[in-house]
Amino acid sequence: MDTTQLLKGVLDVAVLAVVADDDGYGYDVLRRLRTRGLDDVGDASVYGTLRRLYAAGALTSYVVPSDEGPHRKYYGITPVGRSQLKQQREDWDRFATSVTTLLNGADR
């Protein structure tokens, strides 16, 4: 199955989930997603998603300057983001349960 298509649908909630406890910058967020099993996720997709969630008010962002290297842009979750995460988690649970039931049923 082409998991990249599946990823697109859940990337928002996945990104919100990995920054819910701890702020992170782009590559940091990407690494968290990959270590938790989303190996195929593209970095540009993650960075784009972060920007979009920020524009939608679900994330806050701040730049941490650096003396030697380029500045790093951190993202943290906002109350809007938290309620969005809660809502989408419920949606996912319902959806995943439905699909799992459906697939198991079709197998018999």
Next chain:
Amino acid sequence: MTDTEVLSPEVRDFVERVRHHLRDLGEEERQELTEGLEADLAELVAERGTGVLGDPADYAEELRTAAGLGGRRRRRRPTVGGTDGWLDAAHARWDAVVSAAPGGVAGLLESLRPVWWVLRAWVAAEVVDLWLGDFPYSWVPSMLGPLGWAATLVAVVISVQLGRGVLPLGPLRGLARRLLLLALNVFAIVMLVPATVNLPTGTDVQDAYGEADDYVVPHLAFNGNGVQNVYPYDAAGRPLTGVQLVDQDGRRLSVVGNHCQTFWTNGKKDVYSAFPVPSRAENPNTARCTGPTTVDFPLASLPPVTLPATVAAAVAGATPSAGQSVGPSVGQSVGPAAR
């Protein structure tokens, strides 16, 4: 986690190119989209090597799509109508045609863009060279002598920086900037033809272009002045027409002529070496040609001439078949006529 990463040139260049592919976005949007990207990519590259940096165009597209700004090819800005909208539409159509072409044409064209940046800079320098005009025209603009190279180099740098979208054009932004660049590009395309066809090829550099002002069509001259026509008479002093003349090497002779003349022909093309050349009269005030085309000998006849008997044999031996109807011996009419 580390606070800083050393920014490699590869990463900086990659981000630069990604930003370039996002140039249709507003500056604020673009900044928003790419801020911190260097740091993220630097860390990625530090972990996995520069091989992870793919195609900047694809990367920009993915970034843009994920950020919800829509694919570039479907992107329109309906709020900006008029010329900007028309340019966007034309650009979108072009993108559609190119991306629909088989065999990775789009990628090829994309890769060739820097070649065009350099080429148009060269055209610009050559056009200045053509315009100044006093100097020999060559592959390297010679406008200021040795500075031709330097001038070309400066033009290339400016052109490439413009192409990469990193050259500020002062107060020119948005539509004005687009129109200016479009005009310059079109101008370069048009001038590519004169800039190229005027270039010297191979060995004629010095002959034809090294002394451009001195270069003239080969012609007969008498006392330094170009001969306009030749009127042959035979040995008996009677006018001859249709006499073809060649020099000692068999090269056909020709005259400078004038615009009222009509040349002899061999049925296919004009033969400039047959004399006299018929001509119409030229009005000295208007330079217009008037009256019928005629052969007007300056003198009705000349006194007859003969060769000493000792010479006659040699001339006859050299030209066994010269059968004019005049003169006591074969070939005599040729010798004096050519003198």
